[in-house]
Amino acid sequence: MKIGELAQHVGCTVETIRFYEKEGLLHKPLRNTENNYREYQSHHLERLRFIRRCRSLGMTHDEIRTLLAARNQQDDCLGINQLVDQHLQHVQHRIQELLTLEKELQELRLQCQGDSSVQSCGILRELERDAPLNDGLENVHSGQICSSKH
CATH class of the missing domain: 1.10.1660.10 (Multidrug-efflux Transporter Regulator; Chain: A; Domain 2)
Structure with a gap:
């Protein structure tokens, strides 16, 4: 074909x-x-x-x-099991990162409840605030959810 x-x-x-x-x-x-x-x-x-x-x-x-x-090998499947277990751990880590991101976005959304002007928007004020960043979460939205290479 x-x-x-x-x-x-x-x-x-x-x-x-x-x-x-x-x-x-x-x-x-x-x-x-x-x-x-x-x-x-x-x-x-x-x-x-x-x-x-x-x-x-x-x-x-x-x-x-x-x-x-x-x-193509005749060995046991221990290595395959280990690979899938490791991949599963990475997926679980990514899920935790996403849950953290979801919580932060929900909290951010609570900062602005009305249809006020942009100048008084609580979301923009919160984003402008000097606050510590969560390490690794900047990669979540870019598609690089897991900061570790696997």
């Missing part, structure tokens, strides 16, 4: 597939000698589905590489 068909089967873009190939997560397919198109096989589809499922769980490319390598 061609790259567009593969993308359609998995529900991602062609660019995503090319990115996974560049990152070494997805093996590059052979090219058709007649038209030079990439020819993807069923194993590419299975691997891409695996990668996409891992990404939907928030796993990093390194974590996915580890899991992909583990699929």
